[in-house]
Amino acid sequence: MKINNKTKRVIKILSITILCGSAFFFTQCTTHRAAFKGTPLEKETVETNTGFSQQKLETVTNYLKENTETTGLVILQNGKMIYEYGDIQEVSYIASCRKSVLSMLYGKHIENGTIDLNETIGELGIDDNDGLLPKEKEATVGDIITSRSGVFHRPANGGYDENNILERGSVEPGEYFVYNNWDFNVAGYILEQKTGNTVYEEIEQQLAIPLGFEDWNIKNQKRKVSKKKSKYSAYHIYISTRDMAKIGQLMLNEGEWNGEQLISKEWIKKSTSVVTPVNVVNERYWRDETSDLQLSYGYMWWLFEEFMGIEDFEGAYTASGYGGQYITVIPKRNIVIAHKSKLNLLELWGLKSGGVSDNQYYKILEKIVPVIE
Numbered sequence: 001m002k003i004n005n006k007t008k009r010v011i012k013i014l015s016i017t018i019l020c021g022s023a024f025f026f027t028q029c030t031t032h033r034a035a036f037k038g039t040p041l042e043k044e045t046v047e048t049n050t051g052f053s054q055q056k057l058e059t060v061t062n063y064l065k066e067n068t069e070t071t072g073l074v075i076l077q078n079g080k081m082i083y084e085y086g087d088i089q090e091v092s093y094i095a096s097c098r099k100s101v102l103s104m105l106y107g108k109h110i111e112n113g114t115i116d117l118n119e120t121i122g123e124l125g126i127d128d129n130d131g132l133l134p135k136e137k138e139a140t141v142g143d144i145i146t147s148r149s150g151v152f153h154r155p156a157n158g159g160y161d162e163n164n165i166l167e168r169g170s171v172e173p174g175e176y177f178v179y180n181n182w183d184f185n186v187a188g189y190i191l192e193q194k195t196g197n198t199v200y201e202e203i204e205q206q207l208a209i210p211l212g213f214e215d216w217n218i219k220n221q222k223r224k225v226s227k228k229k230s231k232y233s234a235y236h237i238y239i240s241t242r243d244m245a246k247i248g249q250l251m252l253n254e255g256e257w258n259g260e261q262l263i264s265k266e267w268i269k270k271s272t273s274v275v276t277p278v279n280v281v282n283e284r285y286w287r288d289e290t291s292d293l294q295l296s297y298g299y300m301w302w303l304f305e306e307f308m309g310i311e312d313f314e315g316a317y318t319a320s321g322y323g324g325q326y327i328t329v330i331p332k333r334n335i336v337i338a339h340k341s342k343l344n345l346l347e348l349w350g351l352k353s354g355g356v357s358d359n360q361y362y363k364i365l366e367k368i369v370p371v372i373e
Contacts, residue, residue: 007173029093031238032217039212041242043185044080053117057083063153068356068364070324072241072340075368076249081242088241089215092342095321096159098237099184101247103300105191105202106145107255107267115194117142121149124193126186128230139173141190143251145299147183148174148277155181156226157234159322163280164284177276184300185232208243210262211250223245226327228349241340248327248336251317271299278305293362308366323347324356328365 046160050066064070064085072090075083094101109115121144122137140147150173161179188199195202200221208216216239224234250256251272255263276297284287294306302320307313312332319327324341339361347354356364 032219034213034215035217035219036209038208038214038216038243040214041074041076041081041245042079044077044082051281059087060364063367064364068360069323069341069354070339070356070364071342072338073364074241074245074336074338076245076336076338079249079253079334081245084242086241086340087097090214090340090342091217091220091238091240092340093321094237094244094325094340095323096184096238097244097319097325097327098235099187099300100319100327101203101207101237102187102199102235103145103193103271104247104251104263105188105199105206106299107263107271108206109191109195110267111264116142116188117145121151121186121190124190126189126231128232129227129244133169135169135172136163138143141187143174144183145187146177147180147300148177148276149180149183149186150174150176151182151186152180153182154229155185155234156230156232157181157185157224159172161284177280181234182230182232185230185234187236187300188235191231200237203237206262207250210257211243213239213243213246215243241338242275244327244338244340245336248338249331251327251329252331252334252336255285272301272303273298274303275299308362310366312369320358323354324361326361330369333369335369337365339364 017142060083064073071086072088073083074081074088077310106115110117117140119141120137121139121141126132126137132153135153136149139151143149150171152168160181164178165180166176191202192198197205200218204216204218207213207237220237220238222236224236240327250262251268254265255261274296278294278296281295281297283292287293292308294304296303298317303319304313304316307316312330314332316328316330316332318329323343324339326337326339328337339356341355343355346352
């Protein structure tokens with residue numbers, strides 16, 4: 001029987017759908033249970049938290065239900081959970097929030113001298129499949145973890161600022177900021193090379209165990225490898241919303257947890273200080289000084305310079321990941337917000353729109369902050 005082109009296209013679409021569905025089902029069914037029993041976040045009740053209005057927060061809940069694809073949200077105030085929404089123990093992909101987590105892991109090793117921010121990637125023996133230029137090898141570790149290396153090599157994964165990638169060798173290391181996954185992936189490689197541990201082992205030792213993650217299992221972690229593009233893989237991270245909140249609380253605590261200094265205060269301050277100023281970030285993302293949102297960039301953290309005229313965002317910062325993954329810290333209000341939108345396989349591949357956009361998340365923040373006194 002002869003099959004016409006239209007029928008062939010239908011068969012192809014059905015085949016892809018079945019394949020994607022099977023793959024998605026498989027990945028969901030192979031999520032491993034928590035490897036150990038963690039420590040639950042202490043909850044605060046309406047009666048004991050003056051300024052916390054259940055009635056006002058119900059407006060947040062209604063907004064999330066009616067206007068977003070939020071699948072998990074946790075709000076901590078003074079280290080205690082005052083609000084939760086959705087399935088906060090579901091383990092899923094946190095996208096580019098991984099970079100801010102990596103920044104935290106660097107702190108200990110910078111302080112003890114294992115990692116030198118002034119060491120060049122050439123001195124570390126870092127190269128790539130088609131070779132790096134001599135100028136590119138002069139980029140320092142500090143340039144790498146602020147996304148200012150000037151190495152415009154194709155990364156193993158997408159989701160970077162392709163619009164502002166320049167010609168290879170056209171800038172000096174350290175002089176040009178562009179959100180570049182090659183830098184972030186190499187940053188993971190450097191941590192592993194210097195410590196002898198995988199990124200995931202470092203997360204387990206530095207964060208999951210001491211913070212008492214409730215849903216952590218190292219077996220859930222998956223790398224994105226594409227050796228044809230780059231030898232440096234993307235270290236994707238899969239954790240729950242409530243464990244993300246603990247990461248934010250550690251940052252708010254300036255690296256201290258239960259009386260132990262896990263990350264130095266100096267590194268917390270340095271990593272959330274401006275490296276790339278707001279005017280440069282505006283230029284990259286087509287904003288200007290009149291925008292209600294003004295961001296700068298530090299050591300793999302986005303820093304709020306202005307947010308919708310809300311004064312309490314002075315000194316606030318956030319981890320941000322594709323599709324609706326965020327860890328936002330607001331020191332002036334002693335608040336941490338962890339937000340997740342679990343993406344299906346088609347959304348992860350960019351074949352279908354979904355999740356929560358940056359603009360949608362900022363609207364959520366606008367709803368949240370004014371109702372918590």
